[in-house]
Amino acid sequence: xxxxxxxxxxxxxxxxxxxxxxxxxxxxxxxxxxxxxxxxxxxxxxxxxxxxxxxxxxxxxxxxxxxxxxxxxxxxxxxxxxx
Amino acid sequence: xxxxxxxxxxxxxxxxxxxxxxxxxxxxxxxxxxxxxxxxxxxxxxxxxxxxxxxxxxxxxxxxxxxxxxxxxxxxxxxxxxxxxxxxxxxxxxxxxxxxxxxxxxxxxxxxxxxxxxxxxxxxxxxxxxxxxxxxxxxxxxxxxxxxxxxxxxxxxxxxxxxxxxxxxxxxxxxxxxxxxxxxxxxxxxxxxxxxxxxxxxxxxxxxxxxxxxxxxxxxxxxxxxxxxxxxxxxxxxxxxxxxxxxxxxxxxxxxxxxxxxxxxxxxxxxxxxxxxxxxxxxxxxxxxxxxxxxxxxxxxxxxxxxxxxxxxxxxxxxxxxxxxxxxxxxxxxxxxxxxxxxxxxxxxxxxxxxxxxxxxxxxxxxxxxxxxxxxxxxxxxxxxxxxxxxxxxxxxxxxxxxxxxxxxxxxxxxxxxxxxxxxxxxxxxxxxxxxxxxxxxxxxxxxxxxxxxxxxxxxxxxxxxxxxxxxxxxxxxxxxxxxxxxxxxxxxxxxxxxxxxxxxxxxxxxxxxxxxxxxxxxxxxxxxxxxxxxxxxxxxxxxxxxxxxxxxxxxxxxxxxxxxxxxxxxxxxxxxxxxxxxxxxxxxxxxxxxxxxxxxxxxxxxxxxxxxxxxxxxxxxxxxxxxxxxxxxxxxxxxxxxxxxxxxxxxxxxxxxxxxxxxxxxxxxxxxxxxxxxxxxxxxxxxxxxxxxxxxxxxxxxxxxxxxxxxx
Numbered sequence: 001x002x003x004x005x006x007x008x009x010x011x012x013x014x015x016x017x018x019x020x021x022x023x024x025x026x027x028x029x030x031x032x033x034x035x036x037x038x039x040x041x042x043x044x045x046x047x048x049x050x051x052x053x054x055x056x057x058x059x060x061x062x063x064x065x066x067x068x069x070x071x072x073x074x075x076x077x078x079x080x081x082x083x
Numbered sequence: 084x085x086x087x088x089x090x091x092x093x094x095x096x097x098x099x100x101x102x103x104x105x106x107x108x109x110x111x112x113x114x115x116x117x118x119x120x121x122x123x124x125x126x127x128x129x130x131x132x133x134x135x136x137x138x139x140x141x142x143x144x145x146x147x148x149x150x151x152x153x154x155x156x157x158x159x160x161x162x163x164x165x166x167x168x169x170x171x172x173x174x175x176x177x178x179x180x181x182x183x184x185x186x187x188x189x190x191x192x193x194x195x196x197x198x199x200x201x202x203x204x205x206x207x208x209x210x211x212x213x214x215x216x217x218x219x220x221x222x223x224x225x226x227x228x229x230x231x232x233x234x235x236x237x238x239x240x241x242x243x244x245x246x247x248x249x250x251x252x253x254x255x256x257x258x259x260x261x262x263x264x265x266x267x268x269x270x271x272x273x274x275x276x277x278x279x280x281x282x283x284x285x286x287x288x289x290x291x292x293x294x295x296x297x298x299x300x301x302x303x304x305x306x307x308x309x310x311x312x313x314x315x316x317x318x319x320x321x322x323x324x325x326x327x328x329x330x331x332x333x334x335x336x337x338x339x340x341x342x343x344x345x346x347x348x349x350x351x352x353x354x355x356x357x358x359x360x361x362x363x364x365x366x367x368x369x370x371x372x373x374x375x376x377x378x379x380x381x382x383x384x385x386x387x388x389x390x391x392x393x394x395x396x397x398x399x400x401x402x403x404x405x406x407x408x409x410x411x412x413x414x415x416x417x418x419x420x421x422x423x424x425x426x427x428x429x430x431x432x433x434x435x436x437x438x439x440x441x442x443x444x445x446x447x448x449x450x451x452x453x454x455x456x457x458x459x460x461x462x463x464x465x466x467x468x469x470x471x472x473x474x475x476x477x478x479x480x481x482x483x484x485x486x487x488x489x490x491x492x493x494x495x496x497x498x499x500x501x502x503x504x505x506x507x508x509x510x511x512x513x514x515x516x517x518x519x520x521x522x523x524x525x526x527x528x529x530x531x532x533x534x535x536x537x538x539x540x541x542x543x544x545x546x547x548x549x550x551x552x553x554x555x556x557x558x559x560x561x562x563x564x565x566x567x568x569x570x571x572x573x574x575x576x577x578x579x580x581x582x583x584x585x586x587x588x589x590x591x592x593x594x595x596x597x598x599x600x601x602x603x604x605x606x607x608x609x610x611x612x613x614x615x616x617x618x619x620x621x622x623x624x625x626x627x628x629x630x631x632x633x634x635x636x637x638x639x640x641x642x643x644x645x646x647x648x649x650x651x652x653x654x655x656x657x658x659x660x661x662x663x664x665x666x667x668x669x670x671x672x673x674x675x676x677x678x679x680x681x682x683x684x685x686x687x688x689x690x691x692x693x694x695x696x697x698x699x700x701x702x703x704x705x706x707x708x709x710x711x712x713x714x715x716x717x718x719x720x721x722x723x724x725x726x727x728x729x730x731x732x733x734x735x736x737x738x739x740x741x742x743x744x745x746x747x748x749x750x751x752x753x754x755x756x757x758x759x760x761x762x763x764x765x766x767x768x769x770x771x772x773x774x775x776x777x778x779x780x781x782x783x784x785x786x787x788x789x790x791x792x793x794x795x796x
Binding site: 025026030032033034035036037038039040042043044045051053054055056057058060064065066067068069070071073074 | 148149151179180182183186187302332333334336337340341344372376377378379381382470471473474475477483576577578579580581
C-alpha cells in the first residue's frame, strides 16, 4: 500500500489552484487521449490549473494560452512533472 | 472544379468556435446558425454564390480539433474532405489561439489539398498585442494567408478575391507539407509507405502514400478498417505501433502529436510576435468569470438568470400567444364561412386548423426562449452554465449541457427537445432528448388541477407538488437507466474549450431565433397536420351510426314544444346535444379504440372513458380535460373543468385510481408535437422508442401507485 503511494505519478488532478506542471504522459482510453492531444495536451507543454467549479468538478486549466475545462476523471489521466 | 464554367467548391474548416460560421455567412451573405459555444454546425451547410464571374459553392464543415474519426462532427468533416468534392479549403484559424488551431492545419496540409488560411478574430488577437508576419506564414504553410474580423466583415473582400485567384490557378493538388518526425517514426513511415505502394500500385502518388502511412501509424481506426483486405499491412502497422511505443515509452499518437506541435512551435515563434506583455489577470473574461464562476455566487447567479429567462418567456409570450389564438379563430371563422357544410368543412375546421392552431400558439414562447438561449450562447455564458452544473448532472449520467433543455421541458417539451442540439456527444444528447417528455409541461397542468381538485380537495396543492417531484425523479431515474443500459458510452468526458466572453451581434441572435421558429413551423406543417387529421377522423367516423335515440327528432320536438318556457327549451336542447355528442364519441372509432384498448388499463382501474382521454391526450396534453368534459357530459367552458365535472369524476373512480391516473397522465407518452420533434432531432426509431419507453414507465409506476394505494387504504 505504502509502496504504491510512493510510486504514484503526479497528475493534473493533484494540482492546487494556480499551480502548474508540464505534461509527461497521458493515460486513459485511446479516444480521450487523442482528443486531449488535439487540444494541445501533449508531452512537454505547460499546463496551469486555474480554478475548479463550485461543486468541485470539472476544473479549468490553461494550456497553449487558452482555457480548457476537464472533469477530474480526465485530469487524473494527465501525468505531469513535479515542480 | 471547372475552369470553363468557372465553378469551384470551397470547404470551410476550422476548430469549433473559431468564427467559421460567421465567415461563411459573411462570404455567402447568408445566415446560418452561429454561437459562442463550441459545436454548433452539426450538419454540413452549403451555399452557392457568385464572385468575379466565378460560381462558388461554399461548404461549412462542422468545427473539429482534429481529423480523426471519433465524433459525429469529425466524421462528417473528414468524409467530406476525402470524398474529393472539394477543390479548395479555407482553414479558419482563431488568430488569438494559433498554436492550438494549427494542429488541425498540420493534418490538413499533409493531405496536399490547396488551402487558404484565415486568421480570424484578428481584432481580439491585436488587443492581446499579437502581430503576424503574413509572408512568412504564407510560405511556411504553402498557401495565402488573410486576416479577417468576421464580426465586422473586415478582410472578407480580400478573402473572396484570394479564393478566386486560387481557383484561377487550377491546381488540383499542391505539394503537401512535410513535417519531419522523430527518426524512428520516419523509418516506420518509410517501411509502411513502401508496402502501401506495392499494395496499391499506380493508385497513389508518393505524398498520398506517406499520408496514408502516417494515418495508419497514428492508429486511425477507419483507415485501418479500409485496409482490411491487406492483412499483412494491418499486421505490420500493429507491430510497429507496439514496438515504437515500447521503445519510446510514448504512444505512437503522442509521438506524432509531438512532431506536429514541434513544427507549430517553430512556425509560431518565427511568424508571430507579442508586442506588449499581455496581462492575463486583468483580462475582461477573467474578471467576469471571477463573478459568474464564483465558488458561492456562481450557481445562485445561474438560477437567477434561469428564473429571469422563464419568467420573461411566459409573461411576455402570453400576449402574442393570445393574438395568435384569436387569429386562428378568425381564420377558422372565415374558412367556415367560405366552405359549404359537410365533411370537408369539418375536416378543415376541426382537424387541420384546430390542430395547427393548438401548436402554433407556442411560437411566441419559442421565439423568446431562443432569444435568451442565443444570447447566452453568443456571449459564452452557455458554456459556463454547463461547466457549473456538470458535477450535479453527472450523477444521473447526464451532461452539464442537458440542464437547460430539462428545465425548458417544464414549459413545453418541443423547444426543449430542440435545445438539446448544444450537446456535443450524440449519446448524451439522445438521453437528454428521451428523458425530456417526463418533464411535466405546462399543458399537463389543467388535467392535474382537475383530478387533484376532484379527489384531494384539501391537499390538492400537495398532490400537484408531488406530481412535479415525480416528474423530476422519473426523468433522472430514466436517465440513469438509459445511460447504464441502453445508450452507453456518452458523457464520460467533459473536455471543452471555455471561450472568452464576447459581445453578441444582434444579427446572429436574431438569426438564431428565426432559424428555430422556421424549424418549428415546418414541423407544424408536417407531422402535426397529418396527426390532427387522423385524430379528427377517429373522432368523426364512422358517420351515421345507429344511435339509441333519434336525437334529431327529439331536438325538433323540443324546439317546437309549446308547453316549455324558452329557458327550459334551451336547457333541454343543450342537454340533448350533449347526450348525442357523448354517444357519438362512444360509437366513434376513437371510442371503439378506447373500449378495445381499455383491458390494458384494467389493472390500473381505468375505464374506457379514461382510455379515450388518454388517447386524445397523445394529440395534445391540454385536450385531456376537454375529452373528460365531453365524456362525462359536462360543460367544458372552464379550463380546469367545472364543479359538475369534478363531482362526476369523483363518483366514477376511487382516489387510488385517480392518483394512478395522474401519474399515468404525467408520464405516459410524449404528445404528438414532441413526438415529431424527437423524430426530427433523432429518428423515427428513437421517437418510437420514446413512445414505448414512456408508456412502459407510466404503466408500471401507475400500477405501483395502485398496489401501494390499495395496501394503505
